[in-house]
Amino acid sequence: MTISRNTLTAFSLAAACWWAPAALAQPAPATPMAAPAGLYQALGEKPGITRLMDDFVNRVVLDPRIGGHFKDVKPAALKESLTDQICQLSGGPCKYEGADMKSAHADMDINKGHFNALVEVLQSAMDAQGIPFAQQNRLLALLAPMHRDVITIR
Numbered sequence: 001m002t003i004s005r006n007t008l009t010a011f012s013l014a015a016a017c018w019w020a021p022a023a024l025a026q027p028a029p030a031t032p033m034a035a036p037a038g039l040y041q042a043l044g045e046k047p048g049i050t051r052l053m054d055d056f057v058n059r060v061v062l063d064p065r066i067g068g069h070f071k072d073v074k075p076a077a078l079k080e081s082l083t084d085q086i087c088q089l090s091g092g093p094c095k096y097e098g099a100d101m102k103s104a105h106a107d108m109d110i111n112k113g114h115f116n117a118l119v120e121v122l123q124s125a126m127d128a129q130g131i132p133f134a135q136q137n138r139l140l141a142l143l144a145p146m147h148r149d150v151i152t153i154r
């Protein structure tokens with residue numbers, strides 16, 4: 001049985017959800033989920049993650065489906081915050097010190113469609129940066145638990 005990329009992407013969107021705007025993110029939980037071995041390196045370490053987040057934020061602020069959620073966000077600050085968050089989550093040496101996801105998104109009126117659009121934009125940025133699909137899924141799996149605190153409209 002062959003599984004198409006579209007099927008895997010749909011699965012990733014369903015299983016992998018995630019965060020969005022504000023100065024974002026999630027402090028390390030008391031028992032952090034272990035980063036998959038080698039993910040930080042597969043993402044290009046801090047320089048690669050920085051390029052990915054630059055590309056991602058540039059795309060997301062222009063996306064007609066969700067760009068409005070970012071109108072009051074300073075792109076440079078968002079890029080830096082997301083870089084630290086992804087660096088830490090993927091097993092790198094960075095320390096994310098931003099707001100928790102629930103607080104950062106509490107008043108943002110984010111629904112499942114917004115959330116899925118954000119994941120699509122992230123996947124497009126990862127494709128453009130040449131990140132292999134398997135590594136994309138590994139990152140999305142780390143981000144997936146955050147969807148409970150990001151989606152505010154059920």
